[in-house]
Amino acid sequence: MNTLRGFSLLLYAFCCLFLSYSFALNTLKLGEVLQSNETLVSSNGVFELGVFSFKESSYKYLEVWFKNDTSKKVVWVANKEKPLVDSYRKFKIRHDGNMVISDRRRTQIILNNEALAESNETRATILDSGNLILIQREKIIWQGFDYLTDTFLPGMKLGWLNLGTNQLRMQFLASWLSPFDPNPRPFSLGLDPVNRTQFNVWQKDRAFQQIGL
Ligand SMILES: *[C@@H]1O[C@H](CO)[C@@H](O)[C@H](O)[C@H]1NC(C)=O
Ligand SMILES: *[C@@H]1O[C@H](CO)[C@@H](O)[C@H](O)[C@H]1NC(C)=O
Numbered sequence: 001m002n003t004l005r006g007f008s009l010l011l012y013a014f015c016c017l018f019l020s021y022s023f024a025l026n027t028l029k030l031g032e033v034l035q036s037n038e039t040l041v042s043s044n045g046v047f048e049l050g051v052f053s054f055k056e057s058s059y060k061y062l063e064v065w066f067k068n069d070t071s072k073k074v075v076w077v078a079n080k081e082k083p084l085v086d087s088y089r090k091f092k093i094r095h096d097g098n099m100v101i102s103d104r105r106r107t108q109i110i111l112n113n114e115a116l117a118e119s120n121e122t123r124a125t126i127l128d129s130g131n132l133i134l135i136q137r138e139k140i141i142w143q144g145f146d147y148l149t150d151t152f153l154p155g156m157k158l159g160w161l162n163l164g165t166n167q168l169r170m171q172f173l174a175s176w177l178s179p180f181d182p183n184p185r186p187f188s189l190g191l192d193p194v195n196r197t198q199f200n201v202w203q204k205d206r207a208f209q210q211i212g213l
């Protein structure tokens with residue numbers, strides 16, 4: 001009996017050790033869950049990703065920041081317009097291979113809506129560039145750098161994306177609604193759709209400032 005208890009304790013200690021280290025990692029795999037107090041860290045420790053909220057707001061976002069930045073200034077947000085509302089927040093790779101976040105309301109928000117997984121052989125990785133990627137059978141099917149917030153990092157692109165496909169769209173940087181609300185507005189920075197040698201800062205739909213190349 002004592003031996004069994006000793007063994008259970010050992011097993012328990014081992015599991016705890018394993019759990020507390022399991023997300024000092026850069027990758028989330030099928031069935032794994034990132035809890036509210038856990039983060040993913042890119043392989044060289046440059047960027048960190050987790051579901052957090054500002055003290056000033058009860059909304060929670062899946063965010064990326066420089067790991068060594070003590071102020072945790074957010075450089076990228078996955079769910080800008082779809083915040084989570086309670087502390088029971090999770091990020092996981094669902095049974096169907098898609099990345100989802102959820103809270104107590106149980107509505108799962110799919111992050112890679114624009115490129116749904118076709119199999120559950122997927123994993124999500126935060127790279128040392130700050131890019132969150134969803135890999136399906138060794139192919140990147142979705143990347144956070146295709147959906148910018150207000151910060152431009154090396155490797156990001158502004159202007160037309162997916163040229164020559166039916167998913168052509170314009171990529172902008174957009175200012176936050178407030179320091180605690182990443183809803184995109186009222187200012188944005190992007191390529192002028194007519195004069196493609198020029199970038200504009202837009203205020204809603206009005207060009208506010210023109211920046212030539
Ligand atoms: C995260 O929170 C859970 C539940 O509150 C706790 O059991 C776990 O030890 C915490 N993990 C870390 C890494 O702090
Ligand atoms: C944080 O890391 C970046 C890149 O690795 C480096 O350039 C920067 O100086 C570091 N900042 C601090 C405050 O350590």
Ligand SMILES: *[C@@H]1O[C@H](CO)[C@@H](O)[C@H](O)[C@H]1NC(C)=O
Nearest residue numbers: 030031094095096119120121
């Ligand atoms: C992954 O997909 C396969 C085939 O559809 C299915 O049999 C398996 O149960 C799925 N795995 C999980 C963990 O949901």
Ligand SMILES: *[C@@H]1O[C@H](CO)[C@@H](O)[C@H](O)[C@H]1NC(C)=O
Nearest residue numbers: 195196197198210211212213
């Ligand atoms: C396009 O923008 C560039 C840079 O601002 C400017 O020099 C050029 O005159 C513009 N061309 C047209 C046709 O407006």
